[in-house]
Amino acid sequence: xxxxxxxxxxxxxxxxxxxxxxxxxxxxxxxxxxxxxxxxxxxxxxxxxxxxxxxxxxxxxxxxxxxxxxxxxxxxxxxxxxxxxxxxxxxxxxxxxxxxxxxxxxxxxxxxxxxxxxxxxxxxxxxxxxxxxxxxxxxxxxxxxxxxxxxxxxxxxxxxxxxxxxxxxxxxxxxxxxxxxxxxxxxxxxxxxxxxxxxxxxxxxxxxxxxxxxxxxxxxxxxxxxxxxxxxxxxxxxxxxxxxxxxxxxxxxxxxxxxx
Amino acid sequence: xxxxxxxxxxxxxxxxxxxxxxxxxxxxxxxxxxxxxxxxxxxxxxxxxxxxxxxxxxxxxxxxxxxxxxxxxxxxxxxxxxxxxxxxxxxxxxxxxxxxxxxxxxxxxxxxxxxxxxxxxxxxxxxxxxxxxxxxxxxxxxxxxxxxxxxxxxxxxxxxxxxxxxxxxxxxxxxxxxxxxxxxxxxxxxxxxxxxxxxxxxxxxxxxxxxxxxxxxxxxxxxxxxxxxxxxxxxxxxxxxxxxxxxxxxxxxxxxxxxx
Numbered sequence: 020x021x022x023x024x025x026x027x028x029x030x031x032x033x034x035x036x037x038x039x040x041x042x043x044x045x046x047x048x049x050x051x052x053x054x055x056x057x058x059x060x061x062x063x064x065x066x067x068x069x070x071x072x073x074x075x076x077x078x079x080x081x082x083x084x085x086x087x088x089x090x091x092x093x094x095x096x097x098x099x100x101x102x103x104x105x106x107x108x109x110x111x112x113x114x115x116x117x118x119x120x121x122x123x124x125x126x127x128x129x130x131x132x133x134x135x136x137x138x139x140x141x142x143x144x145x146x147x148x149x150x151x152x153x154x155x156x157x158x159x160x161x162x163x164x165x166x167x168x169x170x171x172x173x174x175x176x177x178x179x180x181x182x183x184x185x186x187x188x189x190x191x192x193x194x195x196x197x198x199x200x201x202x203x204x205x206x207x208x209x210x211x212x213x214x215x216x217x218x219x220x221x222x223x224x225x226x227x228x229x230x231x232x233x234x235x236x237x238x239x240x241x242x243x244x245x246x247x248x249x250x251x252x253x254x255x256x257x258x259x260x261x262x263x264x265x266x267x268x269x270x271x272x273x274x275x276x277x278x279x
Numbered sequence: 280x281x282x283x284x285x286x287x288x289x290x291x292x293x294x295x296x297x298x299x300x301x302x303x304x305x306x307x308x309x310x311x312x313x314x315x316x317x318x319x320x321x322x323x324x325x326x327x328x329x330x331x332x333x334x335x336x337x338x339x340x341x342x343x344x345x346x347x348x349x350x351x352x353x354x355x356x357x358x359x360x361x362x363x364x365x366x367x368x369x370x371x372x373x374x375x376x377x378x379x380x381x382x383x384x385x386x387x388x389x390x391x392x393x394x395x396x397x398x399x400x401x402x403x404x405x406x407x408x409x410x411x412x413x414x415x416x417x418x419x420x421x422x423x424x425x426x427x428x429x430x431x432x433x434x435x436x437x438x439x440x441x442x443x444x445x446x447x448x449x450x451x452x453x454x455x456x457x458x459x460x461x462x463x464x465x466x467x468x469x470x471x472x473x474x475x476x477x478x479x480x481x482x483x484x485x486x487x488x489x490x491x492x493x494x495x496x497x498x499x500x501x502x503x504x505x506x507x508x509x510x511x512x513x514x515x516x517x518x519x520x521x522x523x524x525x526x527x528x529x530x531x532x533x534x535x536x537x538x539x
Contacts, residue, residue, distance in 0.1 A: 068358075069328035069391045076480070076488035098328075098392075102475045103489060128404060130524050131329045132358075144388060144472040176536055185470065186526045205534045207525040210445065212404040215362045220336070228336035229363060259533050261526035264390050265467040266446045266519040273519050274465045276436055 020054055020089050022110050027053030027178075030104050030113040030142065033121065034097045034134025036063040037082075037090070041120030041154060044163035046088065048170045049117060052178070055088040056109055058100045067096045067134040069141070077103060097138035105145055115177070116142025119152035120166050122159065126191045126246035126256060127209040127237065136189055136260065143187035143262055148177050150187060155250050156194035166192045169203060169255045182259075189258040193250045204254040209245035210238040280314055280349050282370050287313030287438075290364050290373040290402065293381065294357045294394025296323040297342075297350070301380030301414060304423035306348065308430045309377060312438070315348040316369055318360045327356045327394040329401070337363055357398035365405055375437070376402025379412035379450075380426050382419065386451045386506035386516060387469040387497065396449055396520065403447035403522055408437050410447060415510050416454035426452045429463060429515045442519075449518040453510045464514040469505035470498040 022028055029049045033042045037059045049055045058079070072095045083090040091108060093100045101116060118138035125133040135151045142149030150173060154166055173190055182188070189208075193200060213233040220228055237247045249256035282288055289309045293302045297319045309315045318339070332355045343350040351368060353360045361376060378398035385393040395411045402409030410433060414426055433450055442448070449468075453460060473493040480488055497507045509516035 063334075066331040066333045067328075068330045068397070070330040070356075071326040071328070071392055071491060073326045073491055074323075076490055077477075078486075078488050096330075099491065102491065103477065106475050107477055107479070107489065128522060131400065131404075131522065132331055137328070140391065144391075146472075180536065183529060186529055203537055205530060205537050207527065207530060208523050210523070215366050217337075217363065217366055219367070222336075226338075228338050229367065230336055231331060231333055231359065231362065257533065257537065259526040259529040260524045261529075262388060262391065263468050263470070264520045264524065266521035267467065269443060269446055269519045269521075270465060270467060273517065276440065277463055277465050277517065 020084055020086055022054050027115065028109065028111060028113045029053050029055045030101065030109065030116045031055050031057045032059050032097055032100050032118050032138045034064045034067060035122050036060050037092060039122060040159065040161065041122055041163050044166060045117060045120050045152060045170065048167050050087045052174060056104055056113065057088055058091040058093050058104045060094060061092055064096055064134045066132050067137065068132050069098050069137040070096045072096060072099050079103060079108065097134040098141045101138050101141040113147055116147050116149040120163055121153035122161060123153065123157040124155040124191050124250060125151065125153040125189060126250055127211040130189055130208060130260060139187045140260065140262055143185065146184060148181050150190060152190045152192065154192045154194060161194065165197050165200065172203065173257065185262050186259050189260045191246055191250050191256045193253045193255065195253045199253050201252065201254045203257055204249040205257045206244050206246050206249050208258055209247035211236055211247065280344055280346055282314050287375065288369065288371060288373045289313050289315045290361065290369065290376045291315050291317045292319050292357055292360050292378050292398045294324040294327060295382050296320050297352060299382060300419065300421065301382055301423050304426060305377060305380050305412060305430065308427050310347045312434060316364055316373065317348055318351040318353050318364045320354060321352055324356055324394045326392050327397065328392050329358050329397040330356045332356060332359050339363060339368065357394040358401045361398050361401040373407055376407050376409040380423055381413035382421060383413065383417040384415040384451050384510060385411065385413040385449060386510055387471040390449055390468060390520060399447045400520065400522055403445065406444060408441050410450060412450045412452065414452045414454060425457050425460065432463065433517065445522050446519050449520045451506055451510050451516045453513045453515065455513045459513050460515065461513045463517055464509040465517045466504050466506050466509050468518055469507035471496055471507065
């Protein structure tokens, strides 16, 4: 793959692994925009959040190269993959970091656990325009083709004018039919949490173990400006995500409390 | 351990493992406030962020119980540990989730990678008052006793008046001598990032592998209202952290961009 001066260089990753249908679709769309460095794992890395691999060495293997893309397999987390690609593999700093399409929604607080969004946040920390895409459908055989139109719209907006520093996008696409999708809605992260219900089992030795399961609870189902509302009403949700976790609205009150 | 009606129930964890000096110090202070359920791993879990274990089962073992505490070993991440303790181990919903004392600072963007802060964020998602404590000293033999005074001050403030929903605290203590510490400073997360420098090595088979290293870059060393500034000037930094990652200040502008 030769990167010409005018080529956009796109770093592509996901957290569902190299053989995920969502990644294949996103690669197809990204090749319309530029040259692609794709890096992911063989196995899925769901729920890895911003985790980094610090205790075991990272390995990378170039699996495929043609004039439009290079595909690398890596044994690290999505955040590791982005760091490694930027620092060791890419010919120059990529123009975009694009992640997904995740199999399943990353709306509301799922952004905190998502490996897909961690990859976008990692790109953002490097000052690169970054977007995570997710389809609200966990099925491995989900139809990702409906996403293409909206991915193009979002990336064309970014091509036209970059995002501000420290902000990336969390884009969630409803699992609807093409003609049911109502358009794009810019919104905020819904308040909610996962109520965990662990499955408690006994292994063949009679010892207890637990599987993490969980049910999402939307704390504000009636608010119409949230990502959860948008997806439930067949809109594509676009949430600007900041890497600054400070609760700015509470700083002054907290100062008063510590002055007492 | 019997939990009386008036007892405060405190869930304590960390990401440096059960034998970390910082955890021992935090347990000592928490026992001044109430009954403690401590849960952590044998090995350290640094850099695990909000990662969840979804592919392997979780195991828990009660290691020790007396009238003041129960100590559990778990094989999960800090976020797993908090979920498991709240859902399966605790007699009732804990009053506080307290995490640390981390061996090393979790100021600036380290909050995004930190297992210590992930545990506090997890507690916060359950609506529990939660605080992560870190000492800006990576040495396993660091003197954590200087932290005690400030942990007491912070927790007394919270005992007096709970934090608002969706907000927890990131407390970083400078590696200074007792008489050098200037007090507590409420501040915001500093802008910065890690510039990763991977160490590239060859294994005995001649194959390449990488170790993640990294150097933190503070993007605003002159701002005096940040956690990085506070710690560098021997203040204890207290940052209110929100679970809402929406870049609220950018929503309106983004709406305009998507209307064009």
